[in-house]
Amino acid sequence: MGIDVKEFPEVHSVSYRFLSKTYHGVGVINQNNGIEFVGQDLTDSPMTLNSSGVTFLPMEKEHRSDKLCMFADMMDYLAYQTLQKNGFVRVPSDCDFMIMSDVRNFIHISVEGDDYDMVYLYFPNDVMGCTITKTLKDRYGKHAIECNPLYKGYNNLLQFVKAIEITTNSK
Template identity: 25%
Template sequence: MNILQIKQIAIVDFLLAIGIRPAKETAVSAWYHAPYREDENPSFKVNKNRNIWYDFATAKSGDIIDLAVLVYRTPNIPQVLKMIERAAPAAPLKVRTFMPHPQPSATDAKQPQAAAFQNLRVQALASIPLLSYLSKRGIDLDTARQECKEVHYTCRGKSYYAIAFPNGAGGHEIRNPYYKGCIAPKGVSEFSQGQTDSVCLFEGFMDYLSFLTLRKRERLSVPCYGADLLVLNSVNNLPKALPRLKACKHIYCYLDNDDAGRRVVDMLRELKGDAVHDMMGAYPLYKDLNDILVGKKKMP
């Protein structure tokens, strides 16, 4: 088999072939004890329709080859492919057609390491270029000044400054017109509004600022006034938010209208069922909350 053929093998059939059965299964998904680590509670999910897996405890995800690398404990891809093929006679593996698994973006791949940020200085958000950038994104500036800071730093000997959004781990998400990244540690950001059994969930802080601006201008139908607000600061932070989300009676998801956003909604619905509300479903022509704010529709 070539790599394309290997990737079309159903992950659930591959797991069955190596003797691993699901702890829980539906027509569209299967939950397992992670097959490559100790896992007391089933936290490893396979999406049958997309033929991808997600480990809620470690935030790892991928296709069948990514899984086999972990199962067989080797980064040697030719060897991994042979071992997947070798498993085939043990149980008839089915070859199916699936949408390809999305790859990490170039922005993620180029993000500097935390150690590259030096001479950090956090202060009130006041820089005219940064405020101008937020204004062009439609963000209410009074809201931005209240929720964000401004950070100055050096990176590889050069000086930079950016909008800084604090997270609960003590780090900052940073952004300017040319760069989007994080000064470690990475973490989620939570804001209590008093209604602790409900939460509005956002992927990034620009979505959060857009939500506050739209709500302030009464341009958004919000059924969750008073709900706590939680910003993931990356969909990969979902495992860090799960203890908080599991306690909620209502989770209002203001996530991106893309594969990553829909995948998070699907995962949460596996855990919480009807408690999860996809708020962006009412705005199919917009990718995210900021696009609603500035009136930028997706191409038809």
């Protein structure tokens, strides 16, 4: 997944040092001023530096959209942005974004979606993701759109995007 940090003002280049080793990658700042970090090779699971929290990324600074896309982690958010940029698959545009980052943040994201006309749910196709999707679908009713059928057969949106890129690049 080729992510150019300059294309996404909310995504920052991040370096941190742990046990005498320096790690480089990208991150977004969450609502508790922690950083949701992904290593530059995008192979490791995302991790939180400092305080865990929900990450809210509005489409516009002073204006809320009427649509919200929710993700389990930053990797799926970046995968969504790749789909949006490359046009491989049509995904909703003009949305605010929310990244849960940790299942302990579920209550926070469930309340946030109440203020939107449409909530697009991009959670993994595993037990946790399906449970969260069903719970939010029950809460939001007709305002919730399950997006995980888009990447059926893949654990999450990131794996789906990687498969598309492999197929596209091998042609």
